[in-house]
Amino acid sequence: MGCQVDHSWPLPKTFQEKYDLVFLDVTDQNSEKLNQFINSSSKKQTIVAVVGYENPSMLELIFDIKAHSVLNKPIRASGVMTSMLLGQKIQSERFQFRKDLKALKDKLENVQKVNDAKFILMRHRKINDREAYALIRKQAMAKRTNTADISQAIINAESILSDFGDT
Structure with a gap:
């Protein structure tokens, strides 16, 4: 099959990085x-x-x-190649699923930040949902950053300002 093989017994304490x-x-x-x-x-x-x-x-x-x-x-030799290829395929798919899941979680977190920031702007400025999002977008474009970062800044600022009001 053209694979380089190494064996180890008993089970070593650490895994060597060179193995796929x-x-x-x-x-x-x-x-x-x-x-x-x-x-x-x-x-x-x-x-x-x-x-x-x-x-x-x-x-x-x-x-x-x-x-x-x-x-x-x-x-038996007849099952080895199948197990290798199946294992590689499953490992590859698991990696991709984890990557996709992380991306979806990040996106959901960013959407929640934007919604929280819109709510804060709507409450403080007495504007509607679209206008609040337009303000966030305008700031993001002006600062050359994304809407999630601007939203986080709005959330942080609102938190700090509300702390001043309590004392």
Whole structure:
């Protein structure tokens, strides 16, 4: 297959960054030790769990370590390539889903900031929703920044000004 292979036994304490894919024998291993090993790397490698038997606790361990694919012992050549490619595909999709989720959370947070800032402007200036957003947009363009930053500044300013009113 043209892959460079290395092996290690017993399980090392830390993961080496040079590996893209790891076949990890999880039979008779505890999930805490395996997770410590897997999480010792900042690079997220594809994990193919190698199991000697299937039972509920073994399946729980596989889910616990977030394995991307599974191979059963005894290992046969016919299943290795499939497990490798499937694991790589799942790892890639997981990475993309996490990236997309983070982007959506950031966008939702920014939308909430803009809505909060619009509410503050509407209350203080007695203007409607569109006018408040137009003011935020105008400031963002004038300051060459985005509406979320201007909105955060409005929220911060309102918070500071309300603190002055309480004393």
